[in-house]
Amino acid sequence: MSNADPVRALYAAFAKGDMPAALATMAPDIVWNEAENYPYADRNPYVGPEAVLHGVFARIGGDWDGFSAISDEIIDAGETIVSLGHYSGTFKANGKPMRAQFAHVFRVKGGKIAGFQQYADTLGTAIAMGR
Numbered sequence: 001m002s003n004a005d006p007v008r009a010l011y012a013a014f015a016k017g018d019m020p021a022a023l024a025t026m027a028p029d030i031v032w033n034e035a036e037n038y039p040y041a042d043r044n045p046y047v048g049p050e051a052v053l054h055g056v057f058a059r060i061g062g063d064w065d066g067f068s069a070i071s072d073e074i075i076d077a078g079e080t081i082v083s084l085g086h087y088s089g090t091f092k093a094n095g096k097p098m099r100a101q102f103a104h105v106f107r108v109k110g111g112k113i114a115g116f117q118q119y120a121d122t123l124g125t126a127i128a129m130g131r
Helices: 005-016 019-024 049-063 122-128
Strands: 026-033 064-077 080-091 097-109 112-120
Touching: 005 019, 005 064, 005 080, 005 097, 005 112, 019 026, 019 049, 026 049, 049 064, 064 097, 080 122, 097 122
Parallel strands: 026 112
Antiparallel strands: 064 080, 080 097, 097 112
16 A cells, blocks of 8 residues: 555545545544645644544535545655645635645555645635635
């Protein structure tokens, strides 16, 4: 099993809207950080899968139609996995579409995602959100 496997499984589960499967990729004490100035960074760090579910995933679902996080490339550096990709979706409150680049840095231990740091196009997201 590659350390990239739980990262790939997270993207696949998120794409299907399978939150139990997404959370199953995470260590019980995962530390999840959204990019500074990103709309969901206000409660950083999120500790534990339930905090990620309620603080990030549920809020995204409430704010966006058709939100997706597509990994275009995964770089396997052992316990550190880097994903380069893009977000897309339509902000529900104003109908504006968004496409924004991201880099995700995952720390994987024991076959589970133990850490996450998001780097993202915060301006593109803010513009779509009318901020």
